[in-house]
Each structure stands twice: as C-alpha cells, then as structure tokens.
Amino acid sequence: MKFSVIKETILDELQLMQGIIEKRNTMPILANILVSASQERVELTGTDLEVGLKTQFEAMVEEGGSITVSGKKIFEIVKSLPDGQVINFKENEDLMMEISSGKSEFRVLCLPKEDFPVVPEAGFQKKIILPLDKIKDMIDRVYYAIAQEQRYYLSGALMIIKKNALELVSTDGHRLSYTSAFIEGLNPDEEIRVIVAKKTLAEIRKMSDDKMEFDFDENNLFFKVNNRMLISRIIESKFPNFEAVMPKDNPHVLLVEKESFSQAIRRVALLATERSKGVKLTIEKNQIKLYSSNPEIGEARDNLEVEYKGPEVEMGFNSQYLLDFLLSASAEKVRLELKDNNSAAVMRPELEGDIKYTYILMPMKI
Amino acid sequence: MGFDDVVGNARVKKILRLALQKNRVPNSLLFCGPKGVGEKKMAFVLARAINCERETTDACEQCSTCVAISGRRLPDVWEIGPEGQEIKIDQMRAMKQAAYLRPMVARKRVFIVDEAEKMNEPASNSLLKILEEPPLFSHIILLTSNPHLILSTIKSRCQVLQFTPVGKEDIRKLLVEKGYPEEKARIISLVVRGNMEEALDTDWEEIQNKREEAWAFFLSLLGERGSSAFLNTYAFAQRRLIREDFEKTLEILSSFCRDLMLLKERGEPALLLNPDYGTKLRALEEAASLEKMWDCLSQAERVISGLDKNLNLGLLVSSFYSLMGD
Numbered sequence: 001m002k003f004s005v006i007k008e009t010i011l012d013e014l015q016l017m018q019g020i021i022e023k024r025n026t027m028p029i030l031a032n033i034l035v036s037a038s039q040e041r042v043e044l045t046g047t048d049l050e051v052g053l054k055t056q057f058e059a060m061v062e063e064g065g066s067i068t069v070s071g072k073k074i075f076e077i078v079k080s081l082p083d084g085q086v087i088n089f090k091e092n093e094d095l096m097m098e099i100s101s102g103k104s105e106f107r108v109l110c111l112p113k114e115d116f117p118v119v120p121e122a123g124f125q126k127k128i129i130l131p132l133d134k135i136k137d138m139i140d141r142v143y144y145a146i147a148q149e150q151r152y153y154l155s156g157a158l159m160i161i162k163k164n165a166l167e168l169v170s171t172d173g174h175r176l177s178y179t180s181a182f183i184e185g186l187n188p189d190e191e192i193r194v195i196v197a198k199k200t201l202a203e204i205r206k207m208s209d210d211k212m213e214f215d216f217d218e219n220n221l222f223f224k225v226n227n228r229m230l231i232s233r234i235i236e237s238k239f240p241n242f243e244a245v246m247p248k249d250n251p252h253v254l255l256v257e258k259e260s261f262s263q264a265i266r267r268v269a270l271l272a273t274e275r276s277k278g279v280k281l282t283i284e285k286n287q288i289k290l291y292s293s294n295p296e297i298g299e300a301r302d303n304l305e306v307e308y309k310g311p312e313v314e315m316g317f318n319s320q321y322l323l324d325f326l327l328s329a330s331a332e333k334v335r336l337e338l339k340d341n342n343s344a345a346v347m348r349p350e351l352e353g354d355i356k357y358t359y360i361l362m363p364m365k366i
Numbered sequence: 367m368g369f370d371d372v373v374g375n376a377r378v379k380k381i382l383r384l385a386l387q388k389n390r391v392p393n394s395l396l397f398c399g400p401k402g403v404g405e406k407k408m409a410f411v412l413a414r415a416i417n418c419e420r421e422t423t424d425a426c427e428q429c430s431t432c433v434a435i436s437g438r439r440l441p442d443v444w445e446i447g448p449e450g451q452e453i454k455i456d457q458m459r460a461m462k463q464a465a466y467l468r469p470m471v472a473r474k475r476v477f478i479v480d481e482a483e484k485m486n487e488p489a490s491n492s493l494l495k496i497l498e499e500p501p502l503f504s505h506i507i508l509l510t511s512n513p514h515l516i517l518s519t520i521k522s523r524c525q526v527l528q529f530t531p532v533g534k535e536d537i538r539k540l541l542v543e544k545g546y547p548e549e550k551a552r553i554i555s556l557v558v559r560g561n562m563e564e565a566l567d568t569d570w571e572e573i574q575n576k577r578e579e580a581w582a583f584f585l586s587l588l589g590e591r592g593s594s595a596f597l598n599t600y601a602f603a604q605r606r607l608i609r610e611d612f613e614k615t616l617e618i619l620s621s622f623c624r625d626l627m628l629l630k631e632r633g634e635p636a637l638l639l640n641p642d643y644g645t646k647l648r649a650l651e652e653a654a655s656l657e658k659m660w661d662c663l664s665q666a667e668r669v670i671s672g673l674d675k676n677l678n679l680g681l682l683v684s685s686f687y688s689l690m691g692d
Contacts, residue, residue, distance in 0.1 A: 024460070027439075027441055029439060029441075030441065047470070049441060049463075049464050049467060049470065050467055115434075115437075115439045117440070117441045117470050117471045118471050119470075152462070152463065152466040155463075197467075218468070219468035219469060219470075220468065233467040233468050233470065234467070234468045235466060235467060236466055236467070236468060236501045236502075236503070237466060
C-alpha cells in the first residue's frame with residue numbers, strides 16, 4: 001500500500017475517528033484503524049464494540065492494499081506536520097507503516113488487516129433520507145435526557161420513522177423528552193422503531209451536510225452522510241412504553257418568559273441542596289414563587305409575574321432538569337401544563353417550529 | 367480443535383452437542399469441575415461451535431470465525447478473568463454493556479468468565495438480571511473449580527454442567543501419544559488425579575522430587591522420625607515453602623494416605639496411586655491406624671482449602687500437626 005494526500009484531507013477524517021476507536025484496553029485491535037487504499041480512494045475504518053465509522057477520501061494511490069495502525073498515533077503524527085503539506089503513507093515488508101512529509105519520517109508498528117473485525121456494509125436500498133440539520137436539532141433536544149446509568153434500554157434514544165414523520169424520544173426515568181418532525185416523502189414499508197446509542201447520536205451531531213441516509217439490518221443501524229458512514233450496533237431491549245406516560249389531561253396552563261424563568265431558577269438553585277438540586281415552585285394567581293432551602297446554608301426566594309388564573313399548585317423540581325429543557329427550547333416563551341401537586345408537568349415551547357418538542361418532568365417532594 | 371480434541375468429559379460434550387443440534391444452547395452456563403479438566407477449552411470449543419460458519423454441531427477450526435476465536439481476536443468472544451485477586455464490578459459492567467449489543471461479526475456473543483468464584487459480591491449481584499434474562503444473542507459461560515463459592519442466586523440462574531476429573535486411562539493415553547514412556551505416563555496420570563493440564567505441564571524430575579519430599583513428610587507425620595524432625599522441616603521452615611508447591615505436596619501426601627488405607631483394607635493393588643512406592647507403603651501398614659490416615663486425609667483437605675482462602679501458611683501447618691497428634 002502506498003498513497004499520498006494533503007494533510008487537511010486526512011486530518012478531518014482522523015479527527016472523527018478519535019471519537020470512535022476504543023480507548024479502554026479490552027481489545028488492542030480496536031484501538032487501530034483500518035487503512036485501505038484502492039484506485040484513487042483511501043478508506044478508513046474504525047470501530048469499538050458499539051459504533052463503527054467508515055470514511056473515504058480521494059488520494060494519489062500508487063499501490064493498493066490495507067493495514068491497521070494505531071488510530072491515536074497516526075492522528076497525532078498527521079496533526080503535528082505542517083499545514084498544507086503532502087503526506088506520504090507506505091506499508092513496508094515488516095508490517096510497519098512509513099509516514100513521511102518533507103524531512104519528517106515516521107515508522108509505526110501495525111497489526112495485520114486480517115485481525116480487524118469485519119465492519120458490515122449496507123446497501124441503502126430502503127431509500128430513507130433524512131434532513132441532517134433537523135435531526136441534529138432533534139438530537140440536541142433529547143440528548144441530555146438519555147440515562148447515564150446501567151439501564152441499557154435507556155442508554156440511547158428511541159427513533160421512530162413513520163410516514164412523513166420522524167420522532168426521537170429519550171428518558172431517564174425522571175423525565176422524558178419527545179420530539180417529532182414532519183418530513184415529507186418519508187415512507188417506510190412499516191413503522192421503524194430502534195434505539196440509537198448515545199455515542200452514535202454524539203457522532204451524528206459532529207457531521208455536517210444537508211441530508212443523511214439511513215438503513216438497518218438485523219444487527220446494525222447505518223447512517224450515511226456524504227463520504228462517511230456510521231454503523232451502530234442495535235441495542236437489544238424494549239424501550240418503555242412512553243406513549244402511556246404522556247399526560248393526557250393537564251388543565252392548568254401558563255406561559256412563562258423563558259429567559260427570566262431560567263435566570264430565576266439559576267439564582268434560587270444556588271441554595272438548593274447539592275444532591276437533589278430541588279427548587280419549589282408555587283404557582284398562584286399571576287405569579288410563580290420560587291423557593292429553595294438547604295439546612296446547612298440557608299434559603300432563597302424569587303418571584304416571577306405570569307398570567308395565570310387557575311388554582312394554586314405547589315411543586316418541587318430538580319432545577320437542573322428544568323434548565324436542561326429551557327436551554328434546549330428555542331422559543332421566547334414556554335408553556336407549562338400542570339395538573340396537581342403530584343402529577344407530572346408537561347412543558348413545551350410556546351410556538352412550535354417545524355420540530356414538535358414536549359418535555360415531561362416528574363415532580364419531587366421537597 | 368473440536369469437541370473430540372477435548373479429553374474426557376464425554377457426558378458434557380454429549381449434552382452440549384445435543385443442545386447445538388437443537389439450536390438451544392443455554393445462554394447462561396456454569397461449568398464446574400476440578401482444576402485442569404479442560405473447562406476453558408470446552409468453553410472455547412463451544413464458542414466456536416456456536417459461531418462456526420459451517421453451522422454443524424462442532425467447531426470446524428478452519429473457517430475464519432473459528433480461527434479468529436482461537437487466536438482470541440474475535441471481538442464478539444471475550445475471556446474475562448480476575449484482575450488481581452477478584453473479578454470486579456467494572457469488568458462485569460463492561461461485559462453486560464456489550465452483551466446487550468448485537469454481535470459485531472459473529473452470530474452470537476460469547477463471554478467466558480474464568481475463575482468465576484473470584485467475582486466479588488457486587489460483581490456477582492450485578493449479573494443476576496442478565497443471567498436470568500440474557501439477550502438471545504449472548505451466551506455467558508462461568509467457569510469455576512469452586513462451585514460452593516458461587517452465590518446460590520447465580521447458580522440457580524445458570525444451567526450447571528458438572529465436569530469430572532479426566533479419567534486416568536484418558537490421561538495416560540494422551541501422555542503416551544505425546545511421547546511419554548508407558549511407565550511414567552501411568553504414574554503421572556495417577557499423581558495428577560484427573561488434572562489434565564497439570565499432567566501436560568509436569569516435568570518428570572520435578573514430580574519425583576515432589577513425591578520424595580511428600581514421602582518424607584508422610585513418614586515424619588507417622589511419627590517414625592519424631593516430632594522435632596517434622597517441626598524443623600515444615601513448621602519452622604515454612605518461609606521457604608512456596609504456597610503452590612506446598613499444596614501439591616499435600617496432595618501427594620493425601621495420595622499416600624489413601625494408598626495406605628487401601629493396603630490396610632486389602633484392596634486391589636492395581637488401584638494404588640503410587641505403585642512404585644508399594645513396598646515402602648506395605649512396610650508402614652502396621653505403624654499407621656486407619657483412623658490416623660483418615661485424620662490425615664481430612665486435615666490435608668482442610669489445609670488445601672485454607673490455602674485457597676489465603677490463610678496463614680505457618681498457622682495452618684502448626685494446626686495440621688497438632689490436630690494430627692491426637
């Protein structure tokens with residue numbers, strides 16, 4: 001294998017690989033990336049147990065072939081070379097990769113390509129094409145509510161593809177974030193429901209283009225953006241029946257200025273207890289009272305004027321959970337829909353753009 | 367290396383092949399059996415047979431999947447063992463995370479947990495859910511030589527396969543095939559008591575030295591050389607004893623005890639574990655009572671299990687001696 005390429009072309013791809021390759025030491029081969037050169041193109045493949053990435057770029061290929069090399073080292077080497085330079089890559093007989101540019105030369109130990117796991121391919125026959133920008137916006141709205149802990153069925157977001165609509169849902173058991181978007185022309189044979197791993201969502205966020213192709217097989221999900229393809233192992237678990245959790249009847253509605261609401265929460269949360277981060281909201285005629293107290297430090301109060309005519313409702317919330325929603329909602333005002341002191345609250349941006357966004361938050365006792 | 371290349375344990379093989387044939391290999395398995403009887407080999411053969419591209423009831427050892435598993439470079443087949451003294455919860459968490467993901471290349475993921483008795487309690491408990499309801503595409507095989515140290519809650523969730531020591535005849539044949547002379551093969555196959563790995567590892571000189579040492583120990587225990595010899599050799603000099611070696615000495619010692627009991631009860635001489643010591647043993651017949659031999663056997667057993675639990679070697683040996691005295 002022998003090829004040359006300009007630093008910037010390969011650097012971007014190597015940079016993306018850093019997020020993919022295995023950092024723990026479970027399998028040394030997974031810390032490597034597979035470099036394959038053939039007719040004017042070089043393909044890089046990296047994978048850990050969960051996610052894989054295949055990316056291609058054009059290069060001057062003198063001799064085809066493939067080899068695996070430490071993903072971290074090749075990235076560091078390419079990054080350290082001067083900008084705009086041509087870099088030459090060559091495989092030698094001793095299973096080493098020679099990297100040279102100008103007067104700099106490197107020889108890096110490699111592992112044979114046979115050791116590298118076969119990363120599956122997709123045909124993209126289903127012709128499911130999704131607008132990438134919209135999906136990235138949707139991911140931003142569900143990403144933070146993906147559970148951190150050891151419940152595997154919650155360690156990703158549920159993606160539902162149906163006729164003319166795409167939905168993403170995430171939950172960690174305390175809150176649920178739901179987004180849906182109208183996407184014209186989407187017409188799968190049957191409704192698709194898959195859990196997409198958090199890491200995959202993070203990688204999709206890093207991509208940019210106008211569209212993304214989607215495909216799946218028994219074991220994997222495939223996302224193709226331009227010259228790059230993400231392969232994500234399907235998480236085998238049932239996602240909770242979120243439709244059943246969506247409150248149907250929350251009659252007491254009020255609109256709150258997003259900015260002043262989040263600032264008030266931030267102020268009051270300063271004296272909330274570290275662990276629960278709880279703040280108490282008392283919603284009464286035309287005002288919201290915010291209150292927090294920590295027996296070791298003291299207490300804080302704040303007050304917001306709103307338009308509200310319903311009965312008094314007093315609820316405690318985790319302030320961080322409230323802020324997560326307020327930060328990701330893009331409207332100026334948000335709508336709170338409440339039922340009583342102990343039922344889940346529903347929040348939405350006042351004006352819905354082309355992405356519907358609903359946030360359900362369980363109250364806590366304070 | 368298919369099932370046929372694993373020596374012994376025909377029953378286990380039969381069960382596994384039947385399960386493979388019906389495509390119903392249990393997802394949670396516990397292999398118990400004495401050390402060195404090929405549990406791990408069997409687990410790896412099973413991992414290959416499950417994933418073999420030829421889809422028979424055995425591993426073909428030729429397809430790329432079988433080769434990759436043998437070379438330990440198939441990312442879907444993991445071997446997990448203790449890190450230091452224990453298997454920790456983080457290792458189990460990493461395993462569980464992978465177990466819920468569909469396999470990368472192979473048909474099934476297989477996780478082989480070696481020395482599963484070394485799982486600490488949190489690690490064991492974290493496995494309960496996945497052992498009870500494992501994903502269809504993941505198999506977890508726990509290996510242990512010490513099943514009573516495995517939590518009962520784990521045992522009840524696994525299909526338990528009991529491995530037996532490999533038959534003397536099987537070991538002898540294997541050793542002869544490997545080029546050992548008949549006589550040596552016979553003695554080694556007797557001494558290792560079904561531990562095949564040990565049989566393959568042993569060096570003849572070493573085993574003879576060990577046996578002589580054990581014989582001296584045995585004699586001193588029977589009181590022929592007086593207690594001070596025993597104390598000098600063993601109780602005070604324990605620092606130079608390497609723990610592992612001592613275990614082996616005790617095991618050989620137990621085999622002498624057993625042989626002596628056999629002789630006293632007029633058993634079949636062909637059953638002697640140490641036929642070459644036959645004459646010497648017969649000379650001792652009068653000196654030792656059955657009770658004493660029985661004591662000695664059970665005390666040796668106790669010390670061996672004590673060594674497993676990291677008890678103080680010096681104290682063990684002293685208590686061994688003092689209890690033997692009665």
